[in-house]
Amino acid sequence: MDAHLLAYLTDRYEIVASCNCKDQWGTDGYTLWGGYYNQAFYPSRLNSFMPAQTKAQQIPVPVFRMLGSDPIYQYDLDMLDENAIQEVVTLEPVYAGAGEGSGGRGGGGNPYWVQWFFDLNFRAPALSFGYTQVGQENSFGWPRIKDGLIDQIGLLQTWQERGELIVETLADSGTWFKAEHEVTPASAITALHYWKEEGRKSIWYCSRFYRLNLFWEDQQAYIRDFHIFDERYAERYLHEPCRTADSIYDTLPVMDGARWSNSLIKAGIWPMVRSSDGELVPLRCQEDSLEVTEVSQDELLMVAEIIEGGTLRINCSQNSVTIMADQCDWGLQMIWSDRKQEPHMIAASDEIGYEYNGYHYTVHCKKGDVGELSKGAGSIWIQPESGVIQFCLI
Template identity: 40%
Template sequence: MKRNVLNIVNFLRGTEPRTDTDIHKPFLEQLRLMKENNLRGTFLLQYDALTDPFYTDILKELPPEQFEIGVWFEVVESLCAPFGVEWKGRWSWDYWSEFSFTGAYTFDVREKMADKLFHDFKEVFGYYPRSLGAWCLDAHSIAYISEKYDVDAYCNCKDQFGTDGYTLIGGYYGQAYYPSRSNNHCPASSDKTRIDTPVFRMLGSDPIYQYDWGMTLNDGADPVQTVVSLEPVYNGAGGGVPSWVDWYMKENFNGKCLSFSYAQAGQENSFGWDGMKNGLEYQFPLFSRLEKENKIELMTLSEAGRYFRSTYKDTPASTIVCDSDWKDGEDHKTVWYCSKNYRVNLLSDHDKFRIRDVYLFDDRYHERYLTELCTTHDMYLDNLPVMDGNIYTGSGILAGIFPVKDGREVTFTDMKYDELSCDTARVEFLDNRKLVAGFTLSPDKVEIDGDCEWEYRAGGKTRLPVTLKGTSADRADFTFRGFEYSLRAERGHFDGKKIIPQDGKIVITKG
């Protein structure tokens, strides 16, 4: 039976210099709500919270069978001081990437800071932490920590574009994956390149809307995306809206997942209690009820990691499927499929549909922070884009790979999802029960049935350069940041920016 895993992860900062927010009250209230609703979960401590007895004196008294304590690995001034590293942040903690992100520091300093964090945690609690989170991780740090401390789980930020200076695009979209030693945002392709601690994707991202939230046809992707996620502070759409929470929990845990379903709930304390109060006071009793009804399973973060490690030797294929839309007057459906080789997103809008997103995973493509340091307010983690329906939209053109017939986009009336095996999904778009297009999504290839041609569209002015460089009959070539990669047509053929079926079938693999 598939497991529906929910992690409650609240992380604690020791300071919030930007406002006069009371950062103690959120911690106390989160703790109260978890106790009242008998919810298990995890608190992750940033170094300045780890050295604050206000937090640690309370946390040491909590029952370990209900509450896990781990670490949040952002850099603060007090973590730099022992190593003679000059702190240039505006405050003792500064959210700009060149100060807070581990990728801003040399390998030697990253290791020393990790050792200091783990050593001082053990001094306080008597054991090493089993879980670690950060908005952004770097491959060197997590490989080092996994090998030295054998942690059970990591968690990092959802995919997003520009939010808070963090751009993470093209990653394994939900659930969890084993990261590569060359790119922590990429699932490892082999035993040799794999870091043996899974990374769980945080925040409960809206599978329909978060991806291109704020995008417009003319201007393209919002350069600083706002958020539609399970975080309780978002009261316009997201975790602060009860109807959205109900929709998300129903769709995310609908059993259509291939491997297991997953979400992370909770909130960092720096948002303040007033901002998260209504959302958490709705969510936590709901989680308690759903757990009693055996619809979800509450785990600590490290427990989720141990489950993953004992169940999957390699990154499993997974899906996220939404059969309904929470927005009044809208009618979107979506399927996210991820394997260790690629991800693809199918999106319908009323009676039309398209391939909205395709990224390839290849751990020969290295993350920036193995060869350079982050020196800007913004940081970037990414993979290899074939199609990005958010970033490639612009100049009045909606980006995607569109099904066309006789020069027109085809329409459909129903979407059907099935699971053919533990790693293969089948998605069919039907028009009055007649097949328009059928996708068989398996770990190493995409098969498309139907007589549609598929047209690649991208805007003329986009947030990042379009990577498609050219096609031949059996191959499409791409270049991203100097790295060359390709798709191969095993059946059907490329014709310029179109894919043409052969006898009603297309088969595409990595080149």
């Protein structure tokens, strides 16, 4: 639903809630990319996919994200191939995780995956509230969805009887959200283990200013995704019709590990340290040492123990990201491939400027020093200031 229609329905008919599909690249011809990853947000009057920063510029109806994306695998599944159709690992009961594309990773038709997914949504740190939408998008037919849906409903009934969650309609959720939140609250999805115990972890933090994904594998924690939310960035079809068979709704990338990686380079913002011979190597942490704490209603702290001693700490607040490490010669290395998906970037000592889809925006480095931009398969080195690097979004 675009900004025109959503604003009209809200202003004229006072609808209390709306919902849109999960983040996806090209599925069924529709791309929704870089949005508020789960839970709900108040959209901008210029862009129904973009959370607004101010009450004056927001459409006063919450938009809930649908389908329940796997927070570890859905984001970059099959995305190394630019021409691939992205596979699906969601709570939809038609997906049991047995298909070749999903790699047996699970989905709403797999009871073990569903139990894990409910655990991370309703028992792990979520800040404002934990949430998922249950049901099946599109008409796959009862024979294909019945086993998974019946299992999910039974599990929901058990959890509701224990007082661990509330099952309600979209309208009821929207009414509650509007009563509790005048602007978009911060939220989180915390997956510190996987149902198949593969060692990967993923934490999504969203506020009305940005979203960030901290990903963990092979004893390394790095920022896999970082998108800015700016209510002034208009959706692509606000003033012009969509004249193609597919459409794109998006936000503003700072780092897009899914779209900017290739088979040789894993794009991300990586904590690195200089070895004794001067080489940059990944900062490695103790296995299973990552802990997540809700500092306040809009602040999330992620801490891991560094193998050489000390800790790596990533603090997400509603308009800033702060990274600290107890190492003498560490920093952050932003790296990406030459897939030409990334925006034009300009690095200065205290900021990184971007131009994407004709729109200019900046990430300020309040603490730390931004090095020169390396072209091609690119990189930017960010040196900490007194052991701290801090990005500010306003």
